[in-house]
Amino acid sequence: MATPLAAGQTVKISQFSGKPVPRFESLRYSRVNGRIGPSTDHQVAWEYERAGLPVLVIKETRDWAQIRDPDGDEVWVAARMLTDPGHVIVTRETVLRRRAQSGSPGRATLQAGVLAELESCEERWCEVRVGDYRGWVDKPSLWGLNTDSAGL
Incomplete structure (x- = not known):
């Protein structure tokens, strides 16, 4: 599986989710906080208010995913806030x-x-x-x- 990114970009299988990175997923809820780092101790940079919004997962930890939104902004969200791509x-x-x-x-x-x-x-x-x-x-x-x- 690959994503429509720059030609030759390496796709890796995440040791945390077992899924390819990078990959597209969707926001699960109509309110999702995007933080500047992978924990609730980090400041909220964005508050997404659009369930189903497709985002590109570019990095993962056990409980967090660094995403890129359609505008190109990159933030961290709790992995449970994401779902399989549907939009x-x-x-x-x-x-x-x-x-x-x-x-x-x-x-x-x-x-x-x-x-x-x-x-x-x-x-x-x-x-x-x-x-x-x-x-x-x-x-x-x-x-x-x-x-x-x-x-x-």
Whole structure:
């Protein structure tokens, strides 16, 4: 498993979780504190208020994970505040299409920053749900995809 990062970046298996690092996960709760270090003794740098927000796990300890958020900020969160990836962020205005092809009719226009529930992925497209809308978005318009997400 790898993530869509710089080519040649080394992926390691964490001795703590047994999962690859780096990897994408999602925030489990609608309120998660991001701290400047891996303990509650460290100051809160960010308070995330968006359950499902995809984050990139870049380092781990037994109980903590250093994450990078979609804006590029890096903080530490308690590992129990994370869950398997289930959401992605739309990175640029794009069309939510009926089928996984460029010429397919659009269902809606998605703005950058929209949080979408990830349904499945194919080679170049991912099926997502945003509110009552479900359709296909091209992968380059999404942030938070592990490269093995084709088998979701």
